[in-house]
Amino acid sequence: MHESVLSSRRSPPYSEEDGDEGGAGDFHDESKTRKYASFAGRVPMHARAALSGPSAAVSIFLLLLFTVAYFIFCRPRPVCVSPYDPSARTVLFAATLDGLASDFGSLGVPWCRTKQGEKVEWTRKDLLKGLEEFVPIYETRPIKNNTYGMGFDHSFGLWFMARWLKPDLMIESGAFKGHSTWVLRQAMPDSRIISLSPRHPEKYLKKGPAYVDANCTYFAGKDFVDFGSVDWGSVMRKHGISDLSRVLVFFDDHQNELKSRLKQALKAGFQHLIFEDNYDTGTGDHYSLRQICDQYYIRGGGHSCFSESDETRIRMKRKRFWERAVDRDELCGSGEEWWGVRGYMRDDFNHSNKVISHEEHFQNSRFVESVLDVYWELPPVAGPSLTHQTRYDPARASGPIIEDGKFGLFQRLGLARLETSVFNGYTQMIYVQISASSS
């Protein structure tokens, strides 16, 4: 698996000409500003008409009430609609001049440096081909409503990578109702799976759809063992695995990715890991690799907590449009600690968290960089004018596989058939390849 995965090739930009929708975007909506100004200009006319009638007092009262309501509910926002309303954003995008694609990554996309700068072998074109194949598979999923589990973007990412890497054994930590087990099975119909989860997915069958795999060893329910407590040497022997480079480990268990999972995986000798939630700084319920590698020397890394800074201003503005955008108050602690989540290293669904110093945060990134061979973050499947996603802020994400405006391609791949809610779960899944540092 090792050799087939790595290559120094870079992904060429996808060049298919397909655009037929002019997505454009920034946040200032001039048409709305103009509308507001002309409304203000119309008020005296209404007032004059009303005041000439017999019920002048009632008219003045209603007018005042209406004016006050307008100022309370409409004026402070650039548009007088729900800030997360996708149709409102579509109007905004259409009304502005800048291309929406340029919005992606505008606040920087932190990433982890690797030992030799090796890249994954797959390209954007491979991802597009994969999408074409995966959409009809996804439509047959047994669990249609997977709230709290993976949506479309991450299901695709997991399926694509498992299928590319072709592991002999897949280990999953965090199964919930079994959707990700099902995805792994679609990618590799004959490979063995080991699934660890405190509650057995079969328990969910009593209440509705769930997936239990026939060729999977479950460490679940009364047999649950945490990934860090498993005697992996003995389990691998039992499964006839002698080459750990043939194993893929998938974590969706919301544990501190450094203290728990990365170090435990290294100790066991696993090399290929996928983390479902690579939470951005200031978000999420566990310390992620993206948070760890968010350092001043990385573009988009290190942050300003100064209330008048450009970053603060931009973040405040973006918070109005994207539910998971992070503003200064969410980013910064009382002492201006911006790393992790306001200076905390979160763990175990945020059931435990610990203050860390900036020095410790910095040392964590040095350690991570010393063991990483490959680091790759899954881009979103498509831009928000296509998916109508309302959550993640594109300013902190890399460019999507299908750019805004390419509706023809989006439709041709079958993506327009899916419910829009399945695109709302993007939290930057990553693939990493690791090996113990030589020093």
Ligand SMILES: C[S@@+](CC[C@H](N)C(=O)[O-])C[C@H]1O[C@@H](n2cnc3c(N)ncnc32)[C@H](O)[C@@H]1O
């Ligand atoms: C977000 S859900 C997983 C969703 C699933 N991968 C999917 O896509 O459908 C997280 C799961 O992790 C489980 N979990 C909690 N602590 C865990 C641990 N220490 N090890 C493994 N799983 C854990 C939870 O019970 C829950 O089922």
